[in-house]
Amino acid sequence: MAETKHIIVVGAHGRIGSALVRRYSANPDYQVTGIGRDSLDLSNPASIDHALAGLDFDLLINAAALTNVDYCEQHPGEAQSANCSGPKQLAEICAERGARMIHISTDYVFGGDTPGMRSEDDATAPTGVYGQSKLDGEHAVLEVLGTAGLVVRTSWVFGPDRPSFPDMILQRAQENDVLEAIGDKWSCPCYSEDFAEYLELLFQQKDAHGVFHLCNSGACSWSEYAQQVVDIATDLGIALRCHSVTPTKLADMDRFVAPRPVHTAMATVKFHAATGCAPRDWQSALRDYLTAKVSD
Numbered sequence: 001m002a003e004t005k006h007i008i009v010v011g012a013h014g015r016i017g018s019a020l021v022r023r024y025s026a027n028p029d030y031q032v033t034g035i036g037r038d039s040l041d042l043s044n045p046a047s048i049d050h051a052l053a054g055l056d057f058d059l060l061i062n063a064a065a066l067t068n069v070d071y072c073e074q075h076p077g078e079a080q081s082a083n084c085s086g087p088k089q090l091a092e093i094c095a096e097r098g099a100r101m102i103h104i105s106t107d108y109v110f111g112g113d114t115p116g117m118r119s120e121d122d123a124t125a126p127t128g129v130y131g132q133s134k135l136d137g138e139h140a141v142l143e144v145l146g147t148a149g150l151v152v153r154t155s156w157v158f159g160p161d162r163p164s165f166p167d168m169i170l171q172r173a174q175e176n177d178v179l180e181a182i183g184d185k186w187s188c189p190c191y192s193e194d195f196a197e198y199l200e201l202l203f204q205q206k207d208a209h210g211v212f213h214l215c216n217s218g219a220c221s222w223s224e225y226a227q228q229v230v231d232i233a234t235d236l237g238i239a240l241r242c243h244s245v246t247p248t249k250l251a252d253m254d255r256f257v258a259p260r261p262v263h264t265a266m267a268t269v270k271f272h273a274a275t276g277c278a279p280r281d282w283q284s285a286l287r288d289y290l291t292a293k294v295s296d
Ligand SMILES: NC(=O)C1=CN([C@@H]2O[C@H](COP(=O)(O)OP(=O)(O)OC[C@H]3O[C@@H](n4cnc5c(N)ncnc54)[C@H](OP(=O)(O)O)[C@@H]3O)[C@@H](O)[C@H]2O)C=CC1
Pocket: 011, 012, 013, 014, 015, 016, 017, 036, 037, 040, 041, 042, 043, 062, 063, 064, 065, 066, 067, 082, 104, 105, 106, 107, 134, 153, 154, 155, 156, 157, 158, 162
């Protein structure tokens, strides 16, 4: 594979896409073109062709997806086109141009029946439309691109560009005397800024291809994640009304439309072996995120 110089980021205004564009644009070795939904709609084949026409690139990173898990459950056609057919078309264009493609995917491709850390070779069994459409997208991209394709699965992403779970918890802890979060579902939080840094190490490996897991290290339940937010916020001197998170049951989360997989924590051993980098623990990453958030 040739050295990466011109990078296209599709989904440039999302949580991960924004972090990728920010980091790689700051590197004079790269030319970066960020493309948002306004000019490339994954559900509209003509807009994909139009947005990429005339662009010369070595690497395309697809960070666009329909990520609202419950919305996907109720709109399976839209989920399939955004998360599978559109990415497949991106892969076909990359193949025509001789470019590599990184397709971002999710821990929700797993069924999550048993505890433990998932490896890239573990069996997949999505529990809902979102996970199934993402898995179909993985297969389509890798089938089209072979060794020029990378699928990078991440989980529980947080970062400065869009609010996510830690922001919701912090706000609730500031406004309420009681704070609850689901205590019987586990995965690995991932800081978007770390993800951008680590992903670069992966695409710098010219021969890397296939599926990789990439998130901060360590697993937790949603309630442990929430408690860590509260503990760090307290350390940082943020005034909270509630300092203790009460674990609740996933089964009692009435407003979830789509079933969520229970155990989807992912091992990053393969990433470590390929790059020599062991992702830092999620607690340090969360502390950095919240510290930056309060100093804004
Ligand atoms: N967030 C998380 O916790 C996790 C995310 N992932 C994966 O990471 C990747 C990035 O997710 P993240 O940045 O968090 O998600 P976001 O929802 O923050 O960003 C996704 C972007 O894709 C855009 N988009 C949605 N539908 C389309 C479409 N039809 N055509 C073009 N663009 C579209 C969105 O546009 P708009 O702004 O209009 O919504 C948004 O800008 C995805 O592949 C996701 O599956 C994996 C695991 C966990």
